[in-house]
Amino acid sequence: KNQVEQSPQSLIILEGKNCTLQCNYTVSPFSNLRWYKQDTGRGPVSLTIMTFSENTKSNGRYTATLDADTKQSSLHITASQLSDSASYICVVRGWMDSSYKLIFGSGTRLLVRP
């Protein structure tokens, strides 16, 4: 079972609209959570990094929230632009196979239409 689950798998929205992507994780112990944006054919680029003590962090039109008690995070995108079309990947740094690693979700594929 994947320790980092994301929903929805894919999403289509109109330019200018807002959207929220979800991430649930079971990784334990956990030290931090990241959201990455991955354009087609490119490597992931970090949007935010939050430790377990942080509840929210913003990066421009991107706002991430974290509830370490329920092990849930969300990424809210405001006033979407065509360039926001990409995969958004939730990544948890947690203990796996005898060391700390970054554990990636499968991503949400967002398409912003004009």
Added chain:
Amino acid sequence: GAGVSQTPSNKVTEKGKYVELRCDPISGHTALYWYRQSLGQGPEFLIYFQGTGAADDSGLPNDRFFAVRPEGSVSTLKIQRTERGDSAVYLCASSTGEGGFYEQYFGPGTRLTVT
């Protein structure tokens, strides 16, 4: 400055052949990571170097996979006796320290297709 670069960008090989994938990290970054990403999935950890040594190779799927970083900069991922299931995008990332607390910068990846 230059980011992480990977060569080749695409590699097509026949089943059973040997391949090498190269990663040039950001200058001065001591940590280097290899990941494998299958279609529609997130990256999966393969191996982590701190300097010249492999600090964690627990993600390598089997002994056909091997990686080196002899001078603590460029790294090469080597796959022997390739299988069709090895087809994926292989991503490299580098950071100034152990990636959990430092930003990881990813390269564009090498798309490997085994026919």
